[in-house]
Amino acid sequence: ILGGYEAKPHLRPYMASLQLDGQHVCGGFLIAEQWVLSAAHCTEGTNGKLFQVLLGAHSLTEPEPHKRLYRVRAQIPHPGSNIHNNRDDLLLLQLEEKAELNAHVKVLPFQREDRDVEADTVCEAAGWGTVTHSGRRPDKLQQVERPVISRDLCNHRTRHDHTITEKMMCTDSRKKDTCKGDSGGPLVCNGVAEGVVTAGSRVCGNYKKPAIYTRIAPYAAWIDGVMASAAR
């Protein structure tokens, strides 16, 4: 998170850190007791290794009472996701067991009504992604408020030049922005997850390149279908 600040500990109890060999790779969030939603691109550098999912954390390194690392039973990228673009950039992770829910570990509801969030709506993003242009990595969860910008503005040829589909949304990226390592985390508007930070490589903090999120509502049926078919 660029231009943000340290989150109040455990006020975002849905936040997940996707880790490989104890290293934070991407964000994610709890959408059901045994399911975390993140971004498909985050699996690119893992050559088939499964993530571990850290829940209930504020600090990535310090011992905290409700912090717990979960093994992953299955990782299901959206079938339409690919390395060439940001389309369908969603990843479902089934935990080995149901997460123990408490004040520090909670499910975040996601938007099911497929309607654009109005431009200028101020939404929040949080994550353990880079906090400086030089790539400094924070130990504690950071957050930032960002206004939604219209698809038309985001698609301007000097911005993302008509690559933003109706299944994506954008926020202003002037100075304050999501960045590498925040991908997979939720964009929360009025307490509901409306988007997932896309994990394609993108410059951060430059107003000419707004932040891009995968809208969740268009994928509600896919998400429900995967969770229902794997339930046992």
Ligand SMILES: O=C(O)c1[nH]c2ccc(F)cc2c1NC(=O)[C@H]1C[C@@H]1c1ccccc1
């Ligand atoms: O965050 C992303 O957008 C993104 N997209 C990817 C694609 C392949 C891939 F192998 C990784 C990623 C990845 N994350 C990262 O590189 C994470 C490792 C870097 C990081 C930044 C800040 C704080 C901690 C760790």
